[in-house]
Amino acid sequence: MNRTIVIGAGQAGLAVGYHLARHGLPFMILEADEKVGGSWNHRWDTMRLFTPATGDGLPGMPFPREDRFPSGARMAAYLAAYAERFGMDVRTGVHVDGLFREGDRYTVTAGPEVFEADNVVLATGAERVPHVPSFAGKLSPAVVQLHSGDYRNPAQLQPGPVAVVGAGNSGADIALDVAPTHPVVLAGRHPGHLPMRIESPAFHVVFPVLTFAWTYILTQNTPPGRRSRAKMLSGHSGPLIRVKPQDLDDAGVRRAPRVTGVVGGLPQTADGEVLDVTNVVWATGFRPGFEWIDLPGLDASGPLPNDRGAVVGQPGLYVLGQLFQYRFGSHNVVGVPHDAELVVDGIRRRARSAALVTGAVRA
Secondary structure: OOOEEEEOOOHHHHHHHHHHHHOOOOEEEEEOOOOOOHHHHHOOOOOEOOOOHHHOOEOOEOOOOOOOOOEHHHHHHHHHHHHHHOOOOEEEOOOOOEEEEEOOEEEEEEOOEEEEEOEEEEOOOOOOEEOOOHHHHHOOOOOEEEEOOOOOOHHHOOOOOEEEEOOOHHHHHHHHHHOOOOOEEEEOOOOOEOOOOOOOHHHHHHHHHHHHHHHHHOEOOOHHHHHHHHHHHOOOOOOEOOOOHHHHHHOOOEEEOOEEEEEOOEEEEOOOOEOOOOEEEEOOOEEOOOOOEOOOOOOOOOOOOEEOOEEOOOOOEEEOOOOOOOEOOOOOOOOHHHHHHHHHHHHHHHHHHHHHHHHHHHO
16 A cells, blocks of 8 residues: 655644544654654754744644643643544654665665665754854854754853854744843844734734734735745745844843854854853744655755645655645644645545556556
8 A cells, every 4th residue: 555654743744634634644754753742852942933822733622721822841742642542654763864765666765774765755844954144153162152943041141242143033042042141242233023912812813814914815826825934935034023122122131133153263244243241042034954855857956846845857755844845834733734634635636547557457
């Protein structure tokens, strides 16, 4: 029978697993982390989702509502409970390092382990490999450097000022987290901010409307969706969702232009200021990290070209969770379950075609 290997046991991998199981299609999920939930197990302690619990559940199992805006740890715990509830075959601690194809079959390698499948779903997230600028290596060894993906709490930092480089949502959140214990400068272009508090009653009313728009209106099939997609993929950071400029001011966070280089072992901003800091937290984003894929005709150095999750020119290969893959919310827990259903529809069509060909050969 046609078998699918899903790589990644976050919300994308588990959502596609749910739909595969619902249609009786055999599958296995491989997760590099030691626990289900992947990167959700490694967020900073005070991190909270931007979406309320009412919008954070996967198909068939609502998210518990005791935490209105769940932490990363709560999200990881929910995903582990989800995989257990539906009896999914998830193998943790399996770090996939190769993907190859022979004929119509795929080979997935993880060190000495080898797996074969008719279909492979890449559900490792929008971007998973930490990115830092090339000049980061020129910082003085006396400066503690952390990427936002490795930051957990201020105890990881040494005494003295902190430069948080990157003024998007992660950078602003971390700057506020560090401010009570360290002098902080937040370096980067201010991306704007939402006018309302997401914890407010007004947002509670607006959120279902936003969810509907992110899922059904802002898609590749609509003019506003295509405009939104072009802007998102151009690299422009979205507006600050939880943090407001006044919050930064009230916490004593100083703001500076973006960091463009290193002078004397210290970061230098675009206006020439050298930041005299003892710590740098790089909130400079992630890159896709698909370099381990070795398939003829596929450029895996960036986002994978796809049609509703089916990777172009690679029959049986699918991807989930990329930025605006099909809809505005493709990269988050609101939109990825819908994209997972599209992917499983594609897998079902492929299985039916294979069955018809097999039947015709036997006849």
